[in-house]
Amino acid sequence: xxxxxxxxxxxxxxxxxxxxxxxxxxxxxxxxxxxxxxxxxxxxxxxxxxxxxxxxxxxxxxxxxxxxxxxxxxxxxxxxxxxxxxxxxxxxxxxxxxxxxxxxxxxxxxxxxxxxxxxxxxxxxxxxxxxxxxxxxxxxxxxxxxxxxxxxxxxxxxxxxxxxxxxxxxxxxxxxxxxxxxxxxxxxxxxxxxxxxxxxxxxxxxxxxxxxxxxxxxxxxxxxxxxxxxxxxxxxxxxxxxxxxxxxxxxxxxxxxxxxxxxxxxxxxxxxxxxxxxxxxxxxxxxxxxxxxxxxxxxxxxxxxxxxxxxxxxxxxxxxxxxxxxxxxxxxxxxxxxxxxxxxxxxxxxxxxxxxxxxxxxxxxxxxxxxxxxxxxxxxxxxxxxxxxxxxxxxxxxxxxxxxxxxxxxxxxxxxxxxxxxxxxxxxxxxxxxxxxxxxxxxxxxxxxxxxxxxxxxxxxxxxxxxxxxxxxxxxxxxxxxxxxxxxxxxxxxxxxxxxxxxxxxxx
Amino acid sequence: xxxxxxxxxxxxxxxxxxxxxxxxxxxxxxxxxxxxxxxxxxxxxxxxxxxxxxxxxxxxxxxxxxxxxxxxxxxxxxxxxxxxxxxxxxxxxxxxxxxxxxxxxxxxxxxxxxxxxxxxxxxxxxxxxxxxxxxxxxxxxxxxxxxxxxxxxxxxxxxxxxxxxxxxxxxxxxxxxxxxxxxxxxxxxxxxxxxxxxxxxxxxxxxxxxxxxxxxxxxxxxxxxxxxxxxxxxxxxxxxxxxxxxxxxxxxxxxxxxxxxxxx
Ligand code: B12
Numbered sequence: 001x002x003x004x005x006x007x008x009x010x011x012x013x014x015x016x017x018x019x020x021x022x023x024x025x026x027x028x029x030x031x032x033x034x035x036x037x038x039x040x041x042x043x044x045x046x047x048x049x050x051x052x053x054x055x056x057x058x059x060x061x062x063x064x065x066x067x068x069x070x071x072x073x074x075x076x077x078x079x080x081x082x083x084x085x086x087x088x089x090x091x092x093x094x095x096x097x098x099x100x101x102x103x104x105x106x107x108x109x110x111x112x113x114x115x116x117x118x119x120x121x122x123x124x125x126x127x128x129x130x131x132x133x134x135x136x137x138x139x140x141x142x143x144x145x146x147x148x149x150x151x152x153x154x155x156x157x158x159x160x161x162x163x164x165x166x167x168x169x170x171x172x173x174x175x176x177x178x179x180x181x182x183x184x185x186x187x188x189x190x191x192x193x194x195x196x197x198x199x200x201x202x203x204x205x206x207x208x209x210x211x212x213x214x215x216x217x218x219x220x221x222x223x224x225x226x227x228x229x230x231x232x233x234x235x236x237x238x239x240x241x242x243x244x245x246x247x248x249x250x251x252x253x254x255x256x257x258x259x260x261x262x263x264x265x266x267x268x269x270x271x272x273x274x275x276x277x278x279x280x281x282x283x284x285x286x287x288x289x290x291x292x293x294x295x296x297x298x299x300x301x302x303x304x305x306x307x308x309x310x311x312x313x314x315x316x317x318x319x320x321x322x323x324x325x326x327x328x329x330x331x332x333x334x335x336x337x338x339x340x341x342x343x344x345x346x347x348x349x350x351x352x353x354x355x356x357x358x359x360x361x362x363x364x365x366x367x368x369x370x371x372x373x374x375x376x377x378x379x380x381x382x383x384x385x386x387x388x389x390x391x392x393x394x395x396x397x398x399x400x401x402x403x404x405x406x407x408x409x410x411x412x413x414x415x416x417x418x419x420x421x422x423x424x425x426x427x428x429x430x431x432x433x434x435x436x437x438x439x440x441x442x443x444x445x446x447x448x449x450x451x452x453x454x455x456x457x458x459x460x461x462x463x464x465x466x467x468x469x470x471x472x473x474x475x476x477x478x479x480x481x482x483x484x485x486x487x488x489x490x491x492x493x494x495x496x497x498x499x500x501x502x503x504x505x506x507x508x
Numbered sequence: 509x510x511x512x513x514x515x516x517x518x519x520x521x522x523x524x525x526x527x528x529x530x531x532x533x534x535x536x537x538x539x540x541x542x543x544x545x546x547x548x549x550x551x552x553x554x555x556x557x558x559x560x561x562x563x564x565x566x567x568x569x570x571x572x573x574x575x576x577x578x579x580x581x582x583x584x585x586x587x588x589x590x591x592x593x594x595x596x597x598x599x600x601x602x603x604x605x606x607x608x609x610x611x612x613x614x615x616x617x618x619x620x621x622x623x624x625x626x627x628x629x630x631x632x633x634x635x636x637x638x639x640x641x642x643x644x645x646x647x648x649x650x651x652x653x654x655x656x657x658x659x660x661x662x663x664x665x666x667x668x669x670x671x672x673x674x675x676x677x678x679x680x681x682x683x684x685x686x687x688x689x690x691x692x693x694x695x696x697x698x699x700x701x702x703x704x705x706x707x708x709x710x711x712x713x714x715x716x717x718x719x720x721x722x723x724x725x726x727x728x729x730x731x732x733x734x735x736x737x738x739x740x741x742x743x744x745x746x747x748x749x750x751x752x753x754x755x756x757x758x759x760x761x762x763x764x765x766x767x768x769x770x771x772x
Contacts, residue, residue, distance in 0.1 A: 137697065137698065148578055151578055152577070152578065162635075163635040163636065163637070163695055163700075164634075164635030164671075167635070167671060180635065180695060180697055180698055180700050181695050181697040181700075244637060244670075245637065245670075245671070246669070246670070246671075279640070280639075280640060353640075389729075392697065394544065395544055395577060395581060396542070396543075396544045396577065396583045399575075399577045399583060400583075
């Protein structure tokens with residue numbers, strides 16, 4: 001899989017690279033200049049050698065004075081791109097590296113700024129950190145809601161994206177006010193929210209972290225924007241887009257690797273999406289798919305340079321509450337994750353699927369969810385809302401939910417010290433069963449030879465024949481496949497200064 | 509909703525037609541409400557909460573809880589006796605207009621009258637990716653102990669999954685010669701479900717000669733009962749729908765001389 005990711009690029013990886021080189025903005029129809037430039041280069045000379053070489057070669061030849069004007073001219077078809085060789089090639093690559101490294105250094109500065117602000121304002125006093133979602137669709141509404149949530153006790157604010165953004169093959173521009181069930185992820189929205197939360201951090205005396213989503217067709221670009229604007233956590237899952245958005249598997253793995261390299265550099269904590277396996281399948285039957293996904297997420301994350309403290313692996317409280325021992329099984333699953341990944345900041349997510357219009361029952365369930373979080377030492381706790389099945393939360397829903405969390409953490413937070421389920425008791429046995437099933441599934445994937453003849457790695461073959469989430473996602477289908485390009489081999493082949501700088505760990 | 513015959517129900521006296529809410533004694537009228545006012549917590553805010561309760565018909569009203577939420581908002585819980593009476597004779601209930609049939613009866617009816625399989629195309633349209641609801645209706649696995657439409661021998665199911673564009677849905681429905689198109693809409697913020705459904709029904713009416721449009725059915729937890737006509741679809745299914753209800757309806761709407769027997 002890694003070899004596959006390293007031997008391909010995508011339109012979004014190339015656009016992300018241009019964003020690092022400083023190209024931003026969009027035409028009057030909202031189509032970003034990075035899209036215009038990548039499309040024009042692709043049409044004329046292809047992307048097999050990367051977008052930066054022909055782009056910086058064109059600048060060197062005086063086609064335009066800067067990237068923006070080059071993109072504008074490219075959009076109207078009045079630039080000609082070439083693939084330079086010899087001295088021209090060396091010079092274009094050197095120029096590209098110089099410009100792209102500026103973006104990388106800006107990400108480095110934001111990381112330093114975060115470290116400074118955390119020292120100044122402090123981390124949350126308790127673990128788990130309290131994670132709350134806002135989702136109004138309008139950045140101007142999101143900001144006061146996020147600030148109010150932080151004042152009420154939230155340590156991490158997540159701004160959910162508008163439905164449909166994951167399938168846009170461009171990143172919208174500017175401050176936005178019209179999302180559906182979420183707010184568009186744009187560079188300007190990121191900047192506005194981060195600035196507002198910096199104010200609030202000062203006021204409440206702890207650093208309030210900001211989260212968004214690096215998923216969908218623009219994963220690499222969103223990761224770059226998050227690094228440039230100092231977001232602190234990003235949802236970033238290795239298979240979510242494939243399974244739940246029908247994005248092409250190769251596109252996803254290529255985009256994912258680049259986006260995670262950026263996150264690693266930016267000091268961002270990723271959040272993975274294992275909760276989704278439990279909302280689409282039965283949480284008891286599918287418990288082991290969570291473990292398998294966590295292991296895969298961990299592998300791909302480390303391969304991309306992320307460290308243990310950056311792995312917010314996910315899991316969730318989604319067992320049907322009515323079945324006997326449901327709470328004991330939740331405890332078993334949560335402890336299993338905690339013990340398998342002792343150094344990772346695990347993200348514990350609340351019941352959603354079995355929440356109903358009975359908000360009183362929902363409040364009790366959320367209390368039990370919080371209790372599992374406290375007893376098993378989870379790191380990030382996504383706050384559950386009793387109105388989950390009814391509305392996007394009211395102000396009072398959030399306040400009640402935070403009271404619930406505070407009560408449980410205050411009353412039972414210390415239980416993590418006392419709680420040691422007995423050897424071979426129900427909890428241990430259940431955890432062992434789930435782990436056994438997870439190992440079994442991984443073995444079955446490794447043994448899957450259905451793709452061998454076509455040179456498809458076993459994991460892709462497994463995704464293709466419906467091993468995960470019951471969804472069949474073949475490697476040669478799905479959205480965004482048209483944006484995948486095989487890299488040209490050899491010394492004058494593919495070049496991407498961003499990847500080089502990230503892999504070398506250098507900044508010039 | 510299916511109504512089940514409860515043994516012994518007939519012997520019980522029928523409920524009164526004029527009722528009041530029941531707290532702990534007949535006729536006490538007790539209810540509880542909670543709400544937020546955009547006021548800082550003080551005596552005036554509490555008075556405002558009681559004033560609202562009175563206007564809602566709660567008299568006497570008892571303010572049992574008031575809590576500030578930040579400097580600008582207060583949350584209240586109010587108990588009280590409502591002065592209103594409700595008359596159950598004025599309640600209008602939309603009764604299920606078709607009989608509930610068993611799987612066997614459904615298969616038989618399709619086979620006898622259509623002499624071919626009934627073709628159903630399903631999808632989540634627009635940007636909606638909530639497939640669990642439509643899968644509950646279509647997939648073999650089903651919902652609430654009932655098998656989904658795929659289980660019916662005489663029904664062919666084409667499930668297109670999530671985020672299907674309307675033109676693609678129309679094209680596929682034509683290619684498959686669909687008898688019925690089943691669409692799910694779960695996200696309702698900014699009335700997305702209403703816009704998408706309207707767009708879908710308009711597209712079908714444009715693409716097909718009149719009178720030949722497939723049966724258009726939408727479902728989701730937050731459609732309003734009785735709005736099918738306004739949305740340009742044939743029927744709406746809401747929260748808790750089971751596959752058996754949908755299959756029975758399809759037979760009722762599409763199969764001439766469908767059995768009229770009500771399964772018990
Ligand atoms: C599971 C879930 C998800 C999963 C979906 C996985 C999947 N493959 O479906 C994931 C994680 C992907 C998800 C994502 C999002 N979700 Co969501 N999700 C839910 C959740 C928890 C459960 C929904 C569910 O599966 N119910 C169970 C099924 C069986 O019930 P049902 O859909 O009502 O279906 C029944 C009937 O309605 C009917 N029916 C439904 N469709 C049809 C169609 C036909 C033809 C017929 C006959 C019948 C029928 O029959 C079904 C069986 O009875 C609800 C909260 C809740 N508890 O309800 C939120 C919820 C629906 N989600 C919500 C939101 C906002 C989102 C996001 C937009 C969040 C975001 N901004 O990222 C994204 C949207 C992504 C997208 N593009 O759509 C909101 C919607 C708010 C609103 N009213 O607009 C909810 C209510 C949560 C909340 N309170 O905020 N979600």
